[in-house]
Amino acid sequence: MANLIASNTATAGSGYAYWGSTRRSAQYFVVPAGYTCLAYISVNIKRIGTPGTIYWAWHADGGSKPGTQLAETGNAESSIGTSYGWYTQDITDVAVSPSAAYWIVMRQPTATSTTTDCFMWDSAGSGSGGKYSQDSGSTYSALGGCDWSYKIYGYGPPAGMGATTTSSVSNTSMTAASDVTDEMG
16 A cells, blocks of 8 residues: 655646647655655546546656656546546656655646646646646646646655564574564555
8 A cells, every 4th residue: 555645736727738649747746764665646536527637647846847758658538427526547656766856747638628628637736736738748837836736756665664573493494573563565
């Protein structure tokens, strides 16, 4: 089980859609010290009409915008409801560097309109890491001084172990036990 490592859970109930084959929505975050793997994301979104497949990806930081894509997954439109709700996107786990910056990027290439066929990602109404692109990610613009509504989960190696005890020691076997004091997800 992964731990919550970055989030902005405020919800404005008034999301945005950057639809079409060239547009992207992105959220910046920093991996906390001790964490070495990204696991999944939960986002506050809704579907309008029949926008096709929604894609979510982990990206390395490319200097104030998403850089190299690390992993991506897609979800069918039928998995997203027509009212805002928190949906979990399980993306392939990727190894990351603690205290480094990364991005989550959404794209919806077959969506056709912000009023009839798209996914709306809710704005948190605060923060400064949300961005959008209208040119396949070549340039990104700030999302009006706010974040998207998101929760990012990750894990790392155990940060602490308790004392180890041994028992049932013989010439061919033994039993050892220890407790993890900080499991890091």
